[in-house]
Amino acid sequence: MKKTLHRLVSSSALSLLALPGLALANDFPTVDRVLYVQDCMRAHPGAYYEMVNKCSCAVDRLAEEVKFDDYVTMATVVNAMTIGGERGSELRDNESLKPQVARYRELQSRVQKACFINPAPK
Numbered sequence: 001m002k003k004t005l006h007r008l009v010s011s012s013a014l015s016l017l018a019l020p021g022l023a024l025a026n027d028f029p030t031v032d033r034v035l036y037v038q039d040c041m042r043a044h045p046g047a048y049y050e051m052v053n054k055c056s057c058a059v060d061r062l063a064e065e066v067k068f069d070d071y072v073t074m075a076t077v078v079n080a081m082t083i084g085g086e087r088g089s090e091l092r093d094n095e096s097l098k099p100q101v102a103r104y105r106e107l108q109s110r111v112q113k114a115c116f117i118n119p120a121p122k
Helices: 002-025 030-043 048-065 068-080 085-092 095-114
Strands: none
Touching: 030 048, 048 095, 068 085, 068 095
């Protein structure tokens, strides 16, 4: 019994030590977290303190689910698709980018729902 308990405690301790490494693997730089929160608050007006917490929750959830480089790629494609004219149409009409756009939108929707952020007003 004592050996089993010791193994359980040891394996739990090792698991806890591994967690910070996992968190850092997908960690977003501070400046990018701040920019995300600011953009989120601009898109979802509300009480300041409430939205700071909700938008911070959302970026934390993003960091748990996707690597920063993957997030940057998805966000860049989605933002670039808003470019008007021919330059934007090359991105909008590019079939190979549509899975990234769909993943980004689904991810945003999921983290916003998890953090109780209402859909942005149109």
